[in-house]
Amino acid sequence: MTDTDWPDGIYAALKAAGIGQMSFVPDAGHARLIDRLTADPGVVCNVLTTEEEGVAISVGAWLGGQKSVLLVQSSGVGNCINMLSLPMIGRFPFMMLVTMRGEWGEFNPWQVPMGQAVRPTLEAMGLTVLRVETAEDVVETVAMAARMAFDADQQIAVLIGQRLIGRKKW
């Protein structure tokens, strides 16, 4: 994978994992992946008003026999915390892909507090947190996260570092 086509690799990994639903609050770092998934008639996509909605949708999808993935920005992780009780207590397969802000070259101080709190808050809720920094690692990490989630009933967050996404152009 190169620095520009890794979202296509994630798309292919999600399809190979059998993802049937995706929900998202938009983030520039996820824009290409959102485009790929929403253009796919084999994936039901939901735009959310707040990220916790997607946690509940993922649980409903699994109850009904579909695999779901949640795409959010780091700021949205904070909106999910109590709703994560649901996949944790029900041992539901759960996977979220988090594009990071508030770290590498961040220009907006308002992104920093939640960005820095993403890993500790997710781990406090009991999720397994994987993190990628390079285009070489991102696709395999998503594929392995999907295996852990859907084959081993785990609750997984993959953090995609801001260094990989690139500084926000302003």
Place this chain on the structure above:
Amino acid sequence: MVEQVLKRREAVAALLARRDGWLVVTGLGSPTYDVNAAGDEAGNFYLWGAMGGAALVGLGLAQAQQGRQVVVITGDGEQLMAMGSFATIAASGVTNLTLVVLDNQHFGETGMQLSHTGRGVDLVGVALACGWAGAQEVRTMAKVAEAAAMIGPGATGPRLFVLRIAAEPLARSLPSRDAVAVKNRFRAHLGLGGL
């Protein structure tokens, strides 16, 4: 004139008596007890927490099981925590999802504090403004039966029924709190394997 309201257990039992392959998701607190009191079923998934999640669990389920009717039964307080779900569910275009809000205008589990619906907030109006295919208030048992009869194929979008119920203290009717067991039973009911 005394405002006409329903008895919650009687209304939920009457609604579910018309159940025809429906998958049912309940919001935490009294709606979970009401549905259990009407009869524990493998096609029920009960929430004991995750406030604000019931309607959206229903959405994910409805999207995964498009040949079945999904009925979410929750309270006004739980649904008020999911105001955004009215927009998300409308935008989804889902047609096999019905939301039933048992509205006693109070937070019944926590000391009967007056809720937003008791202060004039109109959930029917919210749903209609968001573009739901139908939304109506239900105040009589005859209308409960009519609502149940409307749950089936052919809807053009999601539907809301707000059942105006009395704020009455009732004995709890407790289903399993083991979400893993309830999940596995639910999935087995749908013929789904796996863990």
